[in-house]
Amino acid sequence: MTDQKTEKKENFLLNLVLNIIVPTIILTRFSGEEHFGPKLGIVVALSFPIIYGLYDFIQQKKVNFFSALGVVSILLTGGISLLELDPKYIAIKEAAIPALLGVAILISVKTPYPLVKVFLYNDKVLHTQKISDQLEQRGNTTAFENTLINASYIVAASFFLSAVLNYVLAKLIVVSTPGTEAFANELGKMTAYSYVVILVPSIAVMFAALFYLFRQIRQLTGLNLEEILNDPNNA
Secondary structure (H helix, E strand, O other): OOOOOOOOOOOHHHHHHHHHHHHHHHHHHOOOOOOOOHHHHHHHHHHHHHHHHHHHHHHHOOOOHHHHHHHHHHHHHHHHHHOOOOOHHHHHHHHHHHHHHHHHHHHHOOOOOOOHHHHOOOOOOEOHHHHHHHHHHHOOHHHHHHHHHHHHHHHHHHHHHHHHHHHHHHHHHOOOOOOOHHHHHHHHHHHHHHHHHOHHHHHHHHHHHHHHHHHHHHHHHOOOHHHHEOOHHHO
């Protein structure tokens, strides 16, 4: 439709640079006394993800729940660091946020608006209207609702997996006293390692959920993959 506003896509490279690469470099290379120092180094490093979150808000002109959650996580990290609280709170915080998301997904299953639709079953990825029409014609709407519930469990599992990995990684790496150069370096290492150690397994579980959802849609609607997927170029 010509009157539909095309949503601006997130810049993955910019996201990676400002949320992972720059903070890691600052924390591991420039948090010594000869540069920013431990406390200012943490402030400078964490300012980049916060600025990116604000930039994303301005670009999208709406609050992205997950970007907002990321900013809250960063502010908590900064607060724990600057207040020089016990490093165990970093591990607790790292585990708590994905765990809360997993719980939220499970709770949403009991509501008319399951969060799995945000992650997997949405118009950005799928022809939801076409799928809905076919499900109704074949009398498989209830069966598909059960499919969404099962997919919700898989997606929730990916967040619980992330929570466990977050906690273990933080406990293993962040062991120094907050406010020290060693602590800032450890935060930087945790940020860098988490991208591989945590993201890869979590994405694998998410893809398993996506594969399951696609397979069920094909079986319940009779549509092939090309008909299921939404091509934005044809919008």
